[in-house]
Amino acid sequence: MPDTLYYTPGSGNSLKPALVAHHTGRPLHRVRIDVLAGESRQPAFLAINPRGQLPYLVTSDGQGLGESNAIAWYLAEGSALMPAQPLERAQAVQWMIFEQTALEPFISPARFFTAILPGEREARAAEIAAWQAAAQPGLARLDAHLTGRDFVVGRQVSVADIAVYGYTHLAEEGGIGLAAYPAVQTWIAQVQRVLQVPPLDRLLPA
Ligand SMILES: N[C@@H](CCC(=O)N[C@@H](CS)C(=O)NCC(=O)O)C(=O)O
Missing domain, CATH: 1.20.1050.10 (Glutathione S-transferase Yfyf (Class Pi); Chain A, domain 2)
Structure with missing residues (x-):
């Protein structure tokens, strides 16, 4: 099972991990959480990310990771997007x-x-x-x-x-x-x- 990216549409922060996965071809299950509709502050999402922010990643073995740049970094590991030196x-x-x-x-x-x-x-x-x-x-x-x-x-x-x-x-x-x-x-x-x-x-x- 691939990692799951919770994202909100139109967001430059959510774009970053999605673009890494797009470029590397890494499979990513995407789940839309609509900030404008208040979904990021609903109990269902807060149970996944208590901080209530998007993007948020849940790895295939159930571990959570917040912050767009940290998620982008994690997804880029092992690819040509990660500087070698x-x-x-x-x-x-x-x-x-x-x-x-x-x-x-x-x-x-x-x-x-x-x-x-x-x-x-x-x-x-x-x-x-x-x-x-x-x-x-x-x-x-x-x-x-x-x-x-x-x-x-x-x-x-x-x-x-x-x-x-x-x-x-x-x-x-x-x-x-x-x-x-x-x-x-x-x-x-x-x-x-x-x-x-x-x-x-x-x-x-x-
Ligand atoms: N520093 C965080 C900022 C995340 C952030 O501000 N996300 C916004 C959407 S772009 C959000 O979730 N806003 C809804 C909220 O805070 O309730 C990151 O880079 O991921």
């Missing part, structure tokens, strides 16, 4: 932590209240503007890093690219333009080409 593996961890601290906390809510729940856009205009502004230093840092590079770590696509791609490629849906970050734009196109990334709703069926 110890320093590059550590750099991958570094950029995955960067993604969770400098990009995702700002891009994700800006996009959520702009594109996923647009009814809240007006009421949250000030917060959205603050998230949009807060994403800029991280994007500038990423752009500087990617200038002259094809990938986040080393010379080939890795799990770090998938982690950073998760929300960065959705920034414009949160009103965070990427025109000022040409290296980020080039890298997004490169990741999409190399991984042949399918549409989000194919990886995470609604």
Whole structure:
């Protein structure tokens, strides 16, 4: 029996493990939990993940794993997505932590209240503007890093690219333009080409 990925549709965090499995061909049983419908806070899901967050993985032998980047890492083990050298593996961890601290906390809510729940856009205009502004230093840092590079770590696509791609490629849906970050734009196109990334709703069926 394959591992089970609990995901919520449209999420850049849920995208990461689904994209790893898509690229490696690793079988993955996917179960949809609709955050918008409140399913992530229902007793049935809290019994599986008491933290109530998606994505969440339950391995074939029943062990649980939370955090999108940890799940992506676990699923990438043994594949070409895992950097071979110890320093590059550590750099991958570094950029995955960067993604969770400098990009995702700002891009994700800006996009959520702009594109996923647009009814809240007006009421949250000030917060959205603050998230949009807060994403800029991280994007500038990423752009500087990617200038002259094809990938986040080393010379080939890795799990770090998938982690950073998760929300960065959705920034414009949160009103965070990427025109000022040409290296980020080039890298997004490169990741999409190399991984042949399918549409989000194919990886995470609604
Ligand atoms: N740091 C976590 C964040 C997970 C997260 O915020 N998930 C959202 C969906 S993208 C969620 O489950 N929200 C519903 C809730 O917290 O009730 C990760 O990377 O997995």
